[in-house]
Amino acid sequence: MQDHEQPLAILFPRLPALAISSHAALVPSAISPLHTSSPWLRYTMAPTFNKIDTLAVDTIRLLAVDATIKANSGHPGAPMGCAPIAHVLFNNYMTFNPKNPNYINRDRFVLSNGHGCMLHYAMLHLYGYPLTLDDLKNFRQLHSKTPGHPEAADTPGIEVTTGPLGQGVSSAVGLAMAEAHLAARFNKPGFELFDNYTYALMGDGCVMEGVSSEACSVAGHLQLGKLIVFYDDNHISIDGDTAQALTEDVMKRYESYGWHTIWVKDGDHDYASIAAAIEEAKSVKNKPTLIKVTTTIGFGSKLQGTHGVHGNPLKKDDAAHVKELFGFDPNESFVVPQEVYDLYAKHAAAGAAAEEAWNQLFAKYEVAYPELAVDLKARLEGKLPEGWEEKLPAYKPTDPAIASRKLSEIVLNALCDYVPEMIGGSADLTGSNFTRWKDAVDFQPPSTGFGDYSGRYIRYGVREHGMGAIMNGLAAYGGLIPFGGTFLNFVSYAAGAVRLSALSEVRVIWVATHDSIGLGEDGPTHQPIETLAHFRAMPNMMVWRPADGNECSAAYKVALTSKHTPSIMALSRQNLPQLPTSSIEKASKGGYVVVEVADADVTIVSTGSEVGLSLDATKILADKGLKARLVSLPDFFTFDKQSEEYKLSVLPDGHPIMSVEVMTTLGWGKYSHQHFGINRFGASAPYLQVYEMFGFTPAGIAERAEKTVAFYKGTTLKSPLRLAF
Structure with a gap:
């Protein structure tokens, strides 16, 4: 037994429960003990509660009622049920500064059951975040700061975008991992710069979604003691009683993940037990x-x-x-008693004071640990280390052919020690993704013997979706740039998290190897066909498919400098030759001319492993008297951002343009008149045989280019880039 703990039988006098009736004086009574996975409870003085707390809780509930009625849309039920949790947590335990929502050592709160977002919006308004009562009245309206689910890019105080159930609590795991890592790197005796908690609230839907299981399993393994998740056990989903679909013992499941578990039986009234549960959770240092x-x-x-x-x-x-x-006037709406504003203003002021104390501590830290302080300050300002771009490897045409997954590893080895905010791992495919750089230390609990929290290599296990959601949390925390590896085909497993990366505008990098039929023998289950089209269609998403070393370096250069756009690196298993005219500068534009000829008969535009094949095809065409230009288009998103003049210089008017890519042709209509691709699943065989089967050889490409020239002969063509609107 720890000296700060007491057995249940000799607990200090039981905390008063709250018998709540309108705003009458509260009547203390004995409470039932918390149901807990531990036989001990922490001996502590918990907060006391009175009628002002009830008034605050009821105000939160009614703001949700009024906002959803005014919008004629929304979910009032969860906010009405969870208001006591939010009140006790925010007003008694969380540290934050509404005047600076980005204060780095703030406690984080994630509403994973995002449909209940009026709960969070009400809290943000009441504490003085830049969210007015008019913003609450504009709930779910066009251009409002209170959209129908929490959007990190829209609303100050929202940590991560949630809505698809399970994503929020999974991202909260990433937030807690970020705190653990930054604390291990920067904290020194007397300088606890990072010591915040991450809190999340989830419902039955989040519990049922598989992504939460993946991420919470990771959290248990990592022993994230500063992650505390509330499970709103209200037994209701859209279909009705959850007993229709959820009958497992969720608490035992989480215990098996390595979590500490507590049960508060009366969440409607028993504020004291909610507080005691938080106290107990904070006393458990080695488990979420x-x-x-x-x-x-x-x-x-x-x-x-x-x-x-x-x-x-x-x-x-x-x-x-x-x-x-609740004792309010039924004819009034959006009523906030001044006492509630005043109560919450006191806590907000304490948060502002906490930030000021942190700033003073950091000023002393700068003197005591100047090198670490320079690193941390740069991260907080969003600045990469000076001269980092010079570390990017550059290649000559005479350099050997190298698989782009290996080129990626070379970049990571060049950058990861120089850019310490890079933190990455793999979904159990380290030896295939080549994501672990030389001398990397694993991010692990020290007790495992596998590494420590200062490490930056993350072993996600076979959990692609959980990895994606966790990376969103790592990126959202601040000061870190996460990357994660898997096969390109299995990024589709994580599509929900990838979409939220783009929507949230966070810098996340997917190292997606085995990018095509070129992976060979593993066959159609592993060979991506539609994957690139899917993610290219996603707004605010870069999808890089580099054709050589310079293009791979360019992909990382743009990915690291794009603070608000995630990236997918589609990387080959097979070796790729270095192109004759490529450069990091050219490729950084997303598309450029590899081979230029005057009075061209055709332009071939391609990506990745097919650029080298297309280069050989231009030589076959030249022998046949046809002039072929060659364009590499490693990233559509980046190319689309270039000037109209530049884009038309790459894909000009006057002759046909043919795309070549061993993927679906869907999406290529924007860049080419004719499309050579694969609109079926692949095949299992050595990769050269698979390429031969589908005609992706220099001769096969040249043959289709000839047919393209013949088909459009005598036609005056405009570039496919030219549009009516």
Whole structure:
């Protein structure tokens, strides 16, 4: 037994429970002990609660009621049920500064069941974040700061974009990992620069989604003691009672992941037990904690406890009933008593003072640890180390052919020690993705003997989706640039997380190897056909498919300097020759001319491993008297951002343009008149045989180019880049 703990039998006098009736004086009574996976509870003085706390909780509930009614859309049930959790947590345990939502050592809160976002918006408004009462009244309206699910890019105080269930709690794992790593790197005796907690609130839907299982399993292995997750156990999903689909013991599942678990039986009234649960969770240093809080969805509504209050605004008579029950005027809306503003303003002021104390501590840190301080300050300002671009490897045409997955490894070896904010790993494919650089230390709990928290190489296990969501959290924390490896085909497993990277505008890098039928024998299950088209269609997403060493370096250069855009690096298993005219500068534009000829008969535009094949095809065409230009287009997104003049110099008017890529032809209509690709699944065989089968040889490409020239002969062609609007 630890000296700061006492057995349940000799706990200090039980904390008062709260018998709540409107705003009458609260009546203390004995509470039931917390149900916990530990036989001990931490001996501590918990906060006391009175009628102002009840007033604050009911204000939160009614803001959700009024906002969803005004929008005629939304989910009032979860905010009404979870308001006590939010109040106790924000007002008694979290440190944050609404005047500076980006204060680096703030506690993080993630609402994983994002449909209940009026809970979070209400808290942000009440504490004085730049979210006005008018913003709450514009809930779910065009151009509002209060969209229908939390969007990190839209609303100050939202840490990560949530909505698809399970993503938020999974990103919270990444936030907690970031704190653990930065604390290990920068904290020194007397200088606890990083010591924040990460809190998340999730519902039954998040519990059921597989991504949360992946990420929470990682969290348990990593012993993330500063991650505390509340599980809103209200037994309701859209379809009704969760017993129809969820009958497992969630607490035991999380215990098996390596989590500490606590159960608060009465989340509607028992603020003291919620507080005691948080105290206990904070005392557990070597495990994340799951606090199951049993609540009543839509608490106070005539429909409370049913799915009828989950995704629909309350009827007017029900809203009036709830307001009367809570002691508010049923004829008024969006009412915030001044006492509530005042209560929360005190806590917000304490958060501002905490940041000022941190700034003073950092000023002393700069004197005591100047080199570390320079590193941290640059990270907080979003600046990469000076001269880092000079570390990017450059190649000559005479250099040997190298697989682009290996070229990526060379870049990582060149950069990772020089750019210490890079933190990466692989979904159990390190030996195939080549993501681990020389002398890397694993990010692991020291007790495992595999590494420590200062390490920057992450062993995600076979958990692609969890890896993607965790990387979103790592990026959102600040001061880190995460990358993660898997096969390109299996990035599709993580498509939900990839989409949120783009939507959230976070810098995440996917090292996606085995990018085509060129992987050979593993066959159609592993050979991506549609994957590039899928992710190229995604707004704010770079999809790089480099053709040689310079293009690979360019891909990383642009990825690292694009602070608000994620990247996918589609990398080959087979060796690729160095191109005769490539350069990092040219490739950094997303597309450029590899072979230029006057009065061309055709332009071949290609990516990745097919650029080298197309280069050989231009020589065959020349022998046949046809003049062929060659363009490499490693990233559509970056190329599209170039000037119109530049793009038309690469893909000009006047002759046909043919695309060549061993993928679906979908999407190539924007850049070419004719498309040579694969619109079926691949085949299992040595890769040269697979390429031969589909005609992707220099001779096969040249043959199709000849047919393209013949088909368009006598036609006046405009570049496919030219559009009517």
